[in-house]
Amino acid sequence: MFDKTKLDNLKNEGVENVPMKERRDFLKMGFVLTGIFAGGTIFSAVSRIDKVFASTEEFASKYPYKPHYSMVIHQDRCIDCERCVEACAATNSVPHEGYRTRILERDVPDAIGQKREFIPVLCNQCNLPQCTRVCPTKATYKNQQNGIVMMDITKCIGCLTCQEACPYNARYFNEQKKAVDKCNFCFDTRLSKGEKLTGCAAACPAKCRVFGDLSDQGSDVYKTVHQIEKSVWVLRPEAGTKPNVFYTKG
Amino acid sequence: MANSINTASISLNAIESMVIGRLKSGSKGFYALLLLAGLLVAVGAGAGVHAMIKGHENFYNVTREMPWGILISTYVFFVVTSTGLCLVSSIGHVFGVQDFMPIAKRSVFLSIATILSGFFVIAFEIKIPWRMAIYNVISPNITSNIWWMGTLYGVYLMFMFAEFVFLNLNIHKPAVICGFSGSIAGIAAHSNLGAVFGLLMGREFWHGPYMPIYFITSAMMTGCSVIILFHYLAFKVNKEEMDDKMKRSLEVTAKLGILLICVIAFFTIWKMVSGIAGEPGGKYEAVMALVNGQFAVNFWLFEVGMGMIFPLAMFYLSKGKNLSMMFLGAVSMIIGIFVMRFDLVTVGQSVPVYFELGVNEYKHLMSYTPSLYEGLITAAGFGMTMFLFLLGEKLFAGHKVEEHDGHH
Numbered sequence: 318m319f320d321k322t323k324l325d326n327l328k329n330e331g332v333e334n335v336p337m338k339e340r341r342d343f344l345k346m347g348f349v350l351t352g353i354f355a356g357g358t359i360f361s362a363v364s365r366i367d368k369v370f371a372s373t374e375e376f377a378s379k380y381p382y383k384p385h386y387s388m389v390i391h392q393d394r395c396i397d398c399e400r401c402v403e404a405c406a407a408t409n410s411v412p413h414e415g416y417r418t419r420i421l422e423r424d425v426p427d428a429i430g431q432k433r434e435f436i437p438v439l440c441n442q443c444n445l446p447q448c449t450r451v452c453p454t455k456a457t458y459k460n461q462q463n464g465i466v467m468m469d470i471t472k473c474i475g476c477l478t479c480q481e482a483c484p485y486n487a488r489y490f491n492e493q494k495k496a497v498d499k500c501n502f503c504f505d506t507r508l509s510k511g512e513k514l515t516g517c518a519a520a521c522p523a524k525c526r527v528f529g530d531l532s533d534q535g536s537d538v539y540k541t542v543h544q545i546e547k548s549v550w551v552l553r554p555e556a557g558t559k560p561n562v563f564y565t566k567g
Numbered sequence: 568m569a570n571s572i573n574t575a576s577i578s579l580n581a582i583e584s585m586v587i588g589r590l591k592s593g594s595k596g597f598y599a600l601l602l603l604a605g606l607l608v609a610v611g612a613g614a615g616v617h618a619m620i621k622g623h624e625n626f627y628n629v630t631r632e633m634p635w636g637i638l639i640s641t642y643v644f645f646v647v648t649s650t651g652l653c654l655v656s657s658i659g660h661v662f663g664v665q666d667f668m669p670i671a672k673r674s675v676f677l678s679i680a681t682i683l684s685g686f687f688v689i690a691f692e693i694k695i696p697w698r699m700a701i702y703n704v705i706s707p708n709i710t711s712n713i714w715w716m717g718t719l720y721g722v723y724l725m726f727m728f729a730e731f732v733f734l735n736l737n738i739h740k741p742a743v744i745c746g747f748s749g750s751i752a753g754i755a756a757h758s759n760l761g762a763v764f765g766l767l768m769g770r771e772f773w774h775g776p777y778m779p780i781y782f783i784t785s786a787m788m789t790g791c792s793v794i795i796l797f798h799y800l801a802f803k804v805n806k807e808e809m810d811d812k813m814k815r816s817l818e819v820t821a822k823l824g825i826l827l828i829c830v831i832a833f834f835t836i837w838k839m840v841s842g843i844a845g846e847p848g849g850k851y852e853a854v855m856a857l858v859n860g861q862f863a864v865n866f867w868l869f870e871v872g873m874g875m876i877f878p879l880a881m882f883y884l885s886k887g888k889n890l891s892m893m894f895l896g897a898v899s900m901i902i903g904i905f906v907m908r909f910d911l912v913t914v915g916q917s918v919p920v921y922f923e924l925g926v927n928e929y930k931h932l933m934s935y936t937p938s939l940y941e942g943l944i945t946a947a948g949f950g951m952t953m954f955l956f957l958l959g960e961k962l963f964a965g966h967k968v969e970e971h972d973g974h975h
Contacts, residue, residue: 414624415631421926436926447768453714454702472702475694477634478713484769486920489631492622495695552924555848556769 373543377532380444382464384530386502386561387442388518389541389549393566394525395420395435404520408506415489417500418517437525438552439517440487440500441560442466447482456496464561465504470496484556502528531561541565589961597804597957604954611947614940615691623694626940630933633916637937638692640912641945643760644905645685645952646720647782650757651790652678653727653749655820660734661746669816670794672966675731675746677797680955682724688948712762719756723749735963757782764915771849772842772915781834788831789904791824792878792897797956799894804957805965809890818887828879835875848923853914856932865910874903
C-alpha cells in the first residue's frame with residue numbers, strides 16, 4: 318500500500334539543486350519517450366546514434382567506415398538561395414530535369430514568430446539502405462570504405478525499384494547516363510580528387526551544410542551528433558534506414 | 568536407311584498438313600479476331616519501340632515521384648493471372664482431383680500465353696532490358712525480390728513449357744513433375760512479386776507481410792475467372808458443345824472462385840480497416856483516397872463491385888451451371904482485377920515520401936493517368952494473350968484431355 322504521508326513529509330529540494338547528470342538523464346528520457354512537437358510535425362528528437370546503439374564504439378564497429386562521410390544540416394540557417402543545388406548540378410553534370418539535392422519549403426501560417434522554413438534534402442547515404450537491398454543487379458551498393466551509397470551505372474537496368482524503395486526521393490533516372498543517378502557526396506568529382514567538402518557544402522554561404530567524417534571524434538559532425546543538449550534528428554526514422562544525414566537547429 | 572528417311576519425311580509432311588489444316592479451319596470471325604489481336608500487338612510493339620528509342624520520358628506519364636505506372640500494373644495483372652492459372656490447373660493433374668482434369672491443358676497453355684504477355688509489357692517498361700539479361704545472371708543480388716521474381720518466373724516458364732509438351736505427348740509422369748515444380752516456382756516467384764511491394768519500409772500502404780499472401784490468393788481467384796472465360800470462348804471458337812465432364816469442371820472452378828472471392832473480400836476489409844484505425848501515417852491518406860477520395864470510383868465500382876460482388880453473385884446464382892452467367896461474372900471480375908492491380912501500384916505511390924514533413928512541394932496526393940503509348944502497350948498485352956489463345960485453340964485442336972485410366 319502506497320504511504321502518502323511519507324511523500325508529504327519530503328522537503329522540496331528546489332529545481333536549481335538538481336544535479337546536471339540527473340537533468341540530462343531526465344531530458345534524455347523525455348526525448349526518447351515523447352519526441353518534440355514542431356509546427357505540426359512530430360520528429361524523433363534524439364541523436365540517432367544514442368537511440369540505436371549503446372555506445373559510439375558499438376556503432377563504429379557495426380559501421381566501420383573510415384572516413385565515415387556524413388552531413389549535418391543546420392536547418393535554421395538555410396535561406397533557399399539554392400547555390401548548393403546549382404553547385405551540385407554544375408559539379409556532377411546533373412541534367413535540368415533531375416536533381417540530386419533540393420530545398421523543400423514549409424509554410425506554417427499559424428506559427429508564432431517565423432512562419433517559413435527551408436529543408437535541404439539529399440541522399441542520406443543510409444547505413445541500412447533499402448535501395449541496395451532491392452537492386453536486382455547490384456548496380457547500387459554501399460562503398461565499404463567510406464559508407465557512400467554508390468552507383469555502378471553499367472549494371473543499371475532501369476527497373477526503378479530503388480526509386481520506389483528510397484524513403485527520401487533521392488534518386489532519379491538520368492537519361493544521358495541511361496542509369497539511375499543520386500548524390501554520392503561528390504565522391505568521384507571532388508572527394509577522390511583531394512577536396513575536403515562536397516560541392517553543396519562548399520557553395521553554401523550560410524554554413525548550413527556541415528560535411529565531415531563521423532569516425533573522427535574531432536570533426537564538427539561528430540561533435541554535433543554526439544551531444545544531447547540540442548536536438549538532432551533524421552528524416553523519416555520510421556523507415557528504419559539509419560541515415561547519415563542529420564538535421565539540427567542553432 | 569532410305570525407308571526411315573521416307574518415313575520421317577512422310578511424318579513431317581503429315582504434321583505440316585495437319586497444322587495447316589487446323590489453322591485453316593477457322594471461321595471468318597476467327598480470322599477477324601486473330602487479325603485484330605495481331606494488330607493490337609503490332610501497334611503496341613511499335614509504340615514501345617518508339618518510346619525505347621526516343622526515351623520513355625517523352626511518351627510515358629510516370630514521374631520521379633511515381634516511377635511505376637500502368638505498365639507495371641499490367642505486368643502484375645498478367646503474371647498474377649498466369650500463376651493463378653497454373654495453380655488452379657495443378658489441382659487437377661498434379662494433385663489428382665479428377666473434376667479439375669478437363670481444364671488442365673488449356674489452363675497450362677494460357678498460363679504460358681499470359682506470362683509471355685506480361686513479359687512483353689514489362690519489356691517496354693524496363694529502361695535497359697538487355698542489361699537485365701546480362702547482369703541478372705552475372706551480378707545477382709539475392710536480397711532483391713525483383714531478382715528472385717525474375718529468375719523464378721524464368722524457371723516457372725520453363726516448367727510450364729515442359730509440362731505443356733508432356734501433356735500433349737500424353738507422357739503423364741513428367742507432366743506431373745513439371746506441373747508440381749512449376750507450381751512451386753510460381754508460388755515462390757509470385758510471393759516475391761508481392762514482397763517487391765511489401766518489404767518497402769518507406770511506403771506504408773504496401774509495407775507488411777500481407778502483400779505476398781494476398782498476391783497468391785488473388786492469383787488463384789483470377790485464375791478461376793480466366794479459366795471460365797477462356798473455356799467459354801474456346802467452345803464458341805471451336806463451335807463445339809461442352810461435354811458433361813467439362814461442365815462439371817467449370818462448375819467446381821466457379822465454386823472455388825466463390826470461396827476465393829470471400830477470402831479476398833476478407834483480406835480487403837482488413838487491409839482497409841488497418842489503414843484507417845489509428846490513422847497510420849502514409850497509409851491512412853492512401854486508404855482514404857480509395858474510400859472517398861480520388862480513387863473511390865476505382866475502388867467501389869471496379870474493385871469491389873465488378874471485381875468481387877457481381878462475380879460472386881453471378882457464380883452463386885448460376886449454381887455453377889449457367890455458363891452465360893458465369894462468363895459474365897468472369898468478364899466482370901477480370902476488369903475489376905485489372906483495376907485492382909492499377910490501384911495497388913498507383914495508390915501505393917500516391918502518398919509522396921515527404922508527405923508528413925508538411926512541405927509545400929508535397930502537400931497533396933499524387934495523381935497519374937496513363938499516356939496514349941502506355942495505353943497502347945497495355946492493349947497490346949491483351950492482344951497477345953488473345954492472339955496466342957486463338958492460335959492455340961486451332962494448333963492444339965481444342966486442348967482435348969484424353970481419357971487415361973486411374974491416377975498417374
